[in-house]
Amino acid sequence: MSDATLRSPLHDQHVALGATLVPFAGWEMPVRYTGDIAEHTAVRTAAGLFDLSHMGEISVRGDGAEAFLDHALAGRMSAVALWGAKYTMLCTPAGGVIDDLIVYRRDWDHFIIVANAANKDVVVAELSARLEGFDATLEDISAEVALIAVQGPLAEGIVARMCTRGDDDIRAMRYYSAANVLLSGDIHAFVARTGYTGEDGFELFVDADEAAAVWALALETGAADGIVPCGLSSRDTLRLEAGMPLYGQELTRDTTPFDAGLGRIVAFGTAAKPRGDFVGREALLRAKVEGPSRVLVGLVGDGRRAARAGYPVLDADGAAVGVVTSGAPSPTLGRPIAMAYVPASLAEPGTVVGIDVRGRREDMTVTALPFYSRAS
Amino acid sequence: MSNVPEELAYSAEHEWVSGEPDAGAEVTIGITEHAAQALGDIVYVEAPRVGDTVIAGEVCGELESTKAVSELYSPVSGTVTAVNEGLESSPETINSDAYGDGWIFKVEVSETATDLLDAEAYAATVE
Helix, strand or coil, rough: CCCCEEEEEHHHHHCCCCCCEEEECCEEEEEECCHHHHHHHHHHHHCCECCCCCEEEEEEEECCHHHHHHHHCCCCCHHHHCCEEEEEECCCCCCEEEEEEEEEEEEECCCEEEEEEHHHHHHHHHHHHCCCCCCEEECCCCCCEEEEEECCCHHHHHHHHHECHHHHHHHHCCCCCEEEEEEEEEEEEEEEECCCCCCEEEEEEEEEHHHHHHHHHHHHHHHHCEEECCCCHHHHHHHHHHCCEEEEECCCCCCCCCCCHHHHHCCCECCCCCCCCCHHHHHHHHHHHHHCCEEEEEEECCCCCCCCCCEECCCCCCCEEEEEEEECCCCCCCCCEEEEEEEHHCCCCCCCEEEEEEEEEEEEEEECCCCCCCCC | CCCCCCCEECCCCCCECCCCCCCCCCCEEECHHHHHHHHHEEEEECCCCCCCEECCEEEEEEEEEEEEEEEEEEECCEEEECCCCCCCCCCCCCCCCCCCCCCEEEEEEEEEECCCCHHHHHHHHCC
C-alpha cells in the first residue's frame, strides 16, 4: 500500500476503538475490533455496526435514467418503485459479471448505485461508456458519501430511535426499500433496509462530514441493546452463512449470473412486460437456455479443517473437478462451510465430495444454500 | 502493539520457545501474540502428537481461525513430549493467553537450536 491508500471518514473512530486495520481494495479498513466470533454473534443475536465507506456510490440522474439503466444492467430498473431497491449485476456483452450492485430509486429520475470498492472505478468507466445516447448523467459520489450499516435482530429499534423524523418509516419499511429520515443532530440520511449479513438490518447513507456523528449516535443509541462495531472478517463469515456471493470469489468476469445460481436477477421481459435490448442479452439468453456447465453449491463438513477459497474439489476417484470459492469454520453452525463450483452431476444436495485441504482430503456434503436463515 | 516477553526465544515463523533450547532439554512452544492477533479467533489447532519427531523450520501442525489458516512450524528439532490437550476444547486460549495457558506443545530437543531470535530481534520483524 502506498500514498494512494484511502481512509474512511471514520478512520479516527476505528483507531480509537482499537481496531486492527488492513489494506482492503485500496482502503485501510477495520478487519476486526475485538474478536471475529464475538462480532459475528452480536449480529446474529443483537446488533452490529459496520463502516462500509469503502463501497462505491454512483448517482444517476435524468429523464432517461431508467432507460439507461435498463440498457446497461442485467435487471430492469424501470420496474423498481420509488424508494425501492434491487440487487442486480453489470455484465459484459459475453454475459460475464463485472460487478454485483444494489440500485436504489430515490426519485423518478434519480438512482443510487452501490458498487464493490474494488470495482468502483471499473463500474463508473463501464457505465459511462454505456451512457451515450441516453438523457442521463452519472456522477461518482463515493468520496462525499459515507455508508454505515446497522445489522441484526435489534437493528430496527436502534435505527428508529436514532431518528427525530421518520422513525415510523423505519419500522414500517419493507426489506429492499428505503426512506429519507432525519437523525438526531439534524442529520439527513437516506436509509435502506438492505444488508449483507443474512439478518434484518439497515444501511445509512450520510454525508461523509457527518459520518463520525452518525457512528457515535449508533453506538450510543444501541449500547443498551449490545451493539458492537464489526469488521470485515465477521462481515465475510456472516455473508457466507447467508449464502451471499462475494465479487472476486463466487462472481467474476468468467461467471454468468446463471453459473452462480442467480439467473433470476436477469430480466429478459415477458409478453406482458417486454424488455428491450440490454448489454449481454444475447449471451445471457444463451446461458439460460443451455444451462450452466458448473453449479455453485453449498458444502458442509463433519471435520474441523475448513475448505478455503481456491482449494480443489475432488470426485470419488480423487480427480479435481471443481473449486472452492469461499470457505470458513461457521461460527453459527460450528462446522466448516464453503461455497464451490462443481459439475452439475455433483450438485445434488446430499452428494459427498472431497476437498483437497492442503494435501489432505476432507469430505464435505453438498447442501442447499443458504447455510443460515433468520427466523422470520 | 503486541506483547513480546523478554525471557522467551522466537522463530521467524512466529513461534515462541520457553526454556534453553539445548540438546537434551525440554522446551515449551506456542505462537506469539502477534501471530494470534493476525489469525483472529482460533477455532481449531492441529498439534503434533506425543512421540512425533519434529524438525526445526518444518511444518508440524496447523492453526485455523474463522478468517484464515496458518501452518504451525516447529522452532526446534526433537521429540514431542507433551501437547496442550486443553486446546482441543478451548483453542481460543491461544488468543487470550498466547504465552501462558495457550502453549501448544513441548519438545525434548535433539539438537541445540542456534538460529532463534531474541525478543528484540523478533519484535523488530513484526513492527
